[in-house]
Amino acid sequence: MSNLLPSDELRAGRRAIDGLHGIEILEDWRRFEGFERWGLRLRLTIDPGGPERVPASTDWEFLVDKEYPLGDIAVAPADDGGIEKTFHHQRCNRENGPGIPWRTGHICVETDVRGLDRYVQNEEPWTAPRRLRWYVQRARAWLEAAAGDDLMRAGDPFELPDFPITPETDCAVAFREDAASYAYWEALTNRSGVFEYPDAPAIPSTVLVQRFLNQGKRRLVDASWGRRYRIDRPVKRGPWVRLPQIPVLEPWRAPITWGQLEAACAGVGVDFMALLEPLSHQFRERARNPQPHIGLIGFPIPMTTGQAPVQMHWQAFMLPVLASGTEHPKGFRPTLQNQWLLDRRTVLAPDTPIEWLKTANWSPDEISARGRLPLEVRVKSVAVIGAGALGSAVAELLARAGVGELFIVDGDTLEMGNLVRHSLTMSDLGKSKAEAVANRLGRFSPNIDVVYATEHFVGGTPGDLERLHRAEVIVDTSASDEVIAGLASIEWSEPKMVISVSLSLAAKRLYVFSDHSTRFPAHAFHQWIDPLLVRDADEAPEDAMPHGHKGCWHPVFRTRADDVWLLAAAAVKEIEEIVRRSANGSHCRVFEQVDSEDGFGGLQRL
Amino acid sequence: MTHVPSYFSDFLTDIRPDDDQVGEYQKGHKTLRERLHEDAEISRILVSDFLQGSYRRWTAIRPEGGQKSDVDIVVVTTIPDGSDTGEVRAKFERFLNRYNDYRGNLERKTHSIGIALDKVELDLVVTSAPSQAVQDALAKEARRTSDVITKSVVMSPLELGSPTDLWVFRDASTGEWKTEPLQIPNFDDGSWGATDPLTQIAWTTQHNADCGGHYVNVVKALKWWRRTKCPKPKHPKGYPVEHVIGDYCPSGISSVAEGVVKTLERIRDCPILALHLTLGTTPFLRDRGIREHNVWERIAFADFSTFMTQVADAATIAREAFDLEDPDSSALRWHDLFSEPFHKPEDDGGNKGDFTPRRSRTDITPARFG
Numbered sequence: 003m004s005n006l007l008p009s010d011e012l013r014a015g016r017r018a019i020d021g022l023h024g025i026e027i028l029e030d031w032r033r034f035e036g037f038e039r040w041g042l043r044l045r046l047t048i049d050p051g052g053p054e055r056v057p058a059s060t061d062w063e064f065l066v067d068k069e070y071p072l073g074d075i076a077v078a079p080a081d082d083g084g085i086e087k088t089f090h091h092q093r094c095n096r097e098n099g100p101g102i103p104w105r106t107g108h109i110c111v112e113t114d115v116r117g118l119d120r121y122v123q124n125e126e127p128w129t130a131p132r133r134l135r136w137y138v139q140r141a142r143a144w145l146e147a148a149a150g151d152d153l154m155r156a157g158d159p160f161e162l163p164d165f166p167i168t169p170e171t172d173c174a175v176a177f178r179e180d181a182a183s184y185a186y187w188e189a190l191t192n193r194s195g196v197f198e199y200p201d202a203p204a205i206p207s208t209v210l211v212q213r214f215l216n217q218g219k220r221r222l223v224d225a226s227w228g229r230r231y232r233i234d235r236p237v238k239r240g241p242w243v244r245l246p247q248i249p250v251l252e253p254w255r256a257p258i259t260w261g262q263l264e265a266a267c268a269g270v271g272v273d274f275m276a277l278l279e280p281l282s283h284q285f286r287e288r289a290r291n292p293q294p295h296i297g298l299i300g301f302p303i304p305m306t307t308g309q310a311p312v313q314m315h316w317q318a319f320m321l322p323v324l325a326s327g328t329e330h331p332k333g334f335r336p337t338l339q340n341q342w343l344l345d346r347r348t349v350l351a352p353d354t355p356i357e358w359l360k361t362a363n364w365s366p367d368e369i370s371a372r373g374r375l376p377l378e379v380r381v382k383s384v385a386v387i388g389a390g391a392l393g394s395a396v397a398e399l400l401a402r403a404g405v406g407e408l409f410i411v412d413g414d415t416l417e418m419g420n421l422v423r424h425s426l427t428m429s430d431l432g433k434s435k436a437e438a439v440a441n442r443l444g445r446f447s448p449n450i451d452v453v454y455a456t457e458h459f460v461g462g463t464p465g466d467l468e469r470l471h472r473a474e475v476i477v478d479t480s481a482s483d484e485v486i487a488g489l490a491s492i493e494w495s496e497p498k499m500v501i502s503v504s505l506s507l508a509a510k511r512l513y514v515f516s517d518h519s520t521r522f523p524a525h526a527f528h529q530w531i532d533p534l535l536v537r538d539a540d541e542a543p544e545d546a547m548p549h550g551h552k553g554c555w556h557p558v559f560r561t562r563a564d565d566v567w568l569l570a571a572a573a574v575k576e577i578e579e580i581v582r583r584s585a586n587g588s589h590c591r592v593f594e595q596v597d598s599e600d601g602f603g604g605l606q607r608l
Numbered sequence: 609m610t611h612v613p614s615y616f617s618d619f620l621t622d623i624r625p626d627d628d629q630v631g632e633y634q635k636g637h638k639t640l641r642e643r644l645h646e647d648a649e650i651s652r653i654l655v656s657d658f659l660q661g662s663y664r665r666w667t668a669i670r671p672e673g674g675q676k677s678d679v680d681i682v683v684v685t686t687i688p689d690g691s692d693t694g695e696v697r698a699k700f701e702r703f704l705n706r707y708n709d710y711r712g713n714l715e716r717k718t719h720s721i722g723i724a725l726d727k728v729e730l731d732l733v734v735t736s737a738p739s740q741a742v743q744d745a746l747a748k749e750a751r752r753t754s755d756v757i758t759k760s761v762v763m764s765p766l767e768l769g770s771p772t773d774l775w776v777f778r779d780a781s782t783g784e785w786k787t788e789p790l791q792i793p794n795f796d797d798g799s800w801g802a803t804d805p806l807t808q809i810a811w812t813t814q815h816n817a818d819c820g821g822h823y824v825n826v827v828k829a830l831k832w833w834r835r836t837k838c839p840k841p842k843h844p845k846g847y848p849v850e851h852v853i854g855d856y857c858p859s860g861i862s863s864v865a866e867g868v869v870k871t872l873e874r875i876r877d878c879p880i881l882a883l884h885l886t887l888g889t890t891p892f893l894r895d896r897g898i899r900e901h902n903v904w905e906r907i908a909f910a911d912f913s914t915f916m917t918q919v920a921d922a923a924t925i926a927r928e929a930f931d932l933e934d935p936d937s938s939a940l941r942w943h944d945l946f947s948e949p950f951h952k953p954e955d956d957g958g959n960k961g962d963f964t965p966r967r968s969r970t971d972i973t974p975a976r977f978g
Contacts, residue, residue, distance in 0.1 A: 392977070481976045
């Protein structure tokens with residue numbers, strides 16, 4: 003059958019590596035059922051140079067997708083003759099299951115590993131002759147870098163070692179650490195204690211670490227999640243142990259068993275088991291079906307290799323169910339100490355593998371660093387008046403870009419007709435727009451704080467008005483003259499940034515009017531915008547139907563979500579600029595969709 | 609002719625004594641009356657008591673900041689006129705000193721005993737009823753009077769029209785209703801003189817009716833003008849100012865604005881007053897009740913002269929304001945005459961449609977969306 007023979011592409015790939023220096027083909031393409039891969043076994047030979055970090059020749063299995071040259075390619079040490087250590091840019095390198103002729107230590111040779119730039123061109127090619135050859139050359143380069151201890155250089159982004167996760171475990175743990183919390187940790191002398199996490203996770207399958215306590219249950223450090231994710235009870239508890247350095251076995255291997263962990267900790271001057279023992283007694287449960295507890299090991303890490311550490315990192319593990327009740331080693335009395343001895347012979351025995359859990363740092367710097375507004379903008383508390391098509395889009399963009407405190411105000415409920423342009427869904431029909439939008443924004447990040455008011459701004463409660471006073475930036479997307487009048491009737495105690503954002507008929511234009519003073523100038527606003535609105539109406543097509551009522555989307559003008567979101571995005575960029583500049587007085591700006599005969603002509607700033 | 613009645617209505621609401629002040633002197637009066645009636649010695653000589661003064665006539669404006677409103681309470685007694693004024697005063701002082709809130713707060717004045725209460729000042733005016741007929745009538749009317757007093761404070765000026773509401777008595781011989789002066793002691797020189805508060809009240813009521821209810825408001829407005837725009841000299845003020853306004857405010861006016869401008873112009877243009885100016889003398893303004901009494905007796909010529917100049921200036925402004933066609937401009941000019949709390953036309957922050965250029969089409973309403 004054709005799928006038992008390697009494809010033409012695979013063979014072309016193999017031919018292309020013939021004759022490469024230091025490469026020997028040991029076994030031709032074999033198909034591995036169950037993995038949907040073809041494997042090519044190669045011997046790579048390098049000149050190791052210095053100390054014996056890496057043998058001169060090592061064997062490798064190149065595992066290639068059957069869709070080659072498309073699909074992925076993995077490079078794994080052979081079970082026999084392959085390297086046994088774990089280096090940087092490598093998965094944790096252990097023996098694999100029976101019948102699998104390669105180890106788990108896949109090496110990372112993809113494009114963004116800077117250390118390999120010197121050796122091979124960085125761009126991954128995608129043709130049959132070139133792609134495999136590229137991988138083989140990169141693998142050899144990796145070996146040379148590993149031999150010369152050059153895989154991780156000072157200045158490279160710091161990379162954690164691979165703590166092997168059991169695939170069956172679906173529980174993940176998220177903590178919140180940054181430079182600020184690191185300052186707390188540096189000031190504390192506690193080496194171990196107890197931490198709290200919610201009994202029922204707010205996010206499915208991810209547990210958010212809530213706070214760290216000392217052994218006597220006194221609070222040390224709180225993770226300041228947004229209010230929806232801050233849980234005081236019900237909570238469960240687990241042990242935490244803090245190390246002065248990351249516990250690795252040379253060159254870059256995470257400990258796999260309790261014995262290895264003990265050794266790695268001893269290497270940084272910490273007696274791990276001595277710290278764990280007194281804590282462990284809190285977690286001996288005499289229940290019929292005792293649940294394991296989560297534990298944390300913490301260590302400081304830098305941002306870039308070679309630098310001083312800047313934040314704490316935690317690695318979570320599953321603390322096995324410990325001896326309790328009448329369990330004790332035969333011939334010994336049931337004291338806590340003896341129960342610990344039993345644990346050390348069984349669940350915490352040196353050869354017992356540690357069940358590591360997927361752990362991640364969800365502080366704002368970690369999860370939203372890639373796409374957020376500048377600090378001076380996202381640190382402001384923002385009130386958004388109006389949660390309609392424009393308001394919901396603007397609020398969402400601000401929230402995703404890192405604005406941490408939002409207040410959404412709208413008195414309407416969501417109807418089916420709104421959904422053509424709104425960010426909400428059918429499951430929100432009939433609900434207050436403000437409440438539904440706020441709930442949605444609250445699910446973007448555990449670091450966000452969103453509150454809402456279900457009354458229109460002008461009729462709001464004193465509590466709502468007070469919240470408005472506390473907001474530093476107010477964005478009005480209501481397109482309501484009543485709101486303008488209402489805003490103008492308030493004397494703010496300090497200059498307030500008020501930005502009015504609205505769209506023209508058919509969302510052709512975006513009108514942005516901002517003011518930074520103690521009183522919003524309604525008069526100046528109308529003086530600017532009223533003639534512009536008249537112009538819009540005069541420009542409207544001749545066959546338009548007569549009046550819809552003000553502020554509501556007119557049925558005749560087919561304004562689509564892409565129109566709204568295009569202008570909402572421009573509005574957010576303009577808001578960013580306005581807040582950054584923070585100039586006094588009022589400013590206005592108009593953006594316009596450009597007319598063009600051959601499709602969308604772009605967005606122009608007038 | 610622009611009357612701006614709403615502006616004047618709001619202005620008058622803000623310059624008249626407020627409900628708290630009215631409540632205070634009503635309370636003061638009520639308490640004093642109860643005490644007068646309870647006192648063994650006084651109740652024997654008591655005929656009646658009532659309020660007099662600008663409050664009673666509806667021509668009072670609220671007291672200046674920090675000051676107390678000042679209310680006269682007339683006590684009509686059977687003490688014969690000609691009695692020793694010192695003894696009369698002593699008798700009442702003895703009575704007043706029995707009460708904690710009065711003791712130590714008394715002030716001796718020419719025609720009255722001042723009682724400084726917390727929030728108001730009561731001026732106790734002891735009078736003597738001249739004739740038995742009057743005494744009988746007064747005694748009979750005493751109960752009615754108290755109704756009247758209560759009612760008159762609450763009623764609007766226009767309602768004070770009917771003679772039966774006033775304190776009058778029917779002359780047994782002629783059957784005519786008339787008022788009669790009361791005798792009032794002068795504690796300084798020991799003499800007794802006539803006073804006729806009721807006639808003043810009656811006159812005011814009648815003139816107010818003739819002016820469509822606007823007269824008392826013209827008085828208040830012009831008193832306010834005096835206070836804010838003519839702080840110097842001190843005189844004329846109070847009743848003398850009210851009196852000259854009364855003399856010159858024409859009947860048949862249809863608004864306060866009209867009353868103000870015409871009153872000021874008539875004072876300015878009056879040939880008799882002009883004559884007095886050239887002669888260097890103060891005019892004789894005849895008291896409504898006591899014909900031989902000159903209300904302006906104590907006004908110095910210099911003060912009279914300044915007063916006339918002030919009236920002339922005010923008349924010019926008032927005429928300008930009244931003649932302006934546009935209500936907003938008119939109100940603004942009236943504001944120049946009276947100052948706060950006369951409102952200025954609001955600066956309209958909203959869109960009045962002034963900015964909207966001519967529309968080329970009418971089928972689409974200009975609007976913005978969110």
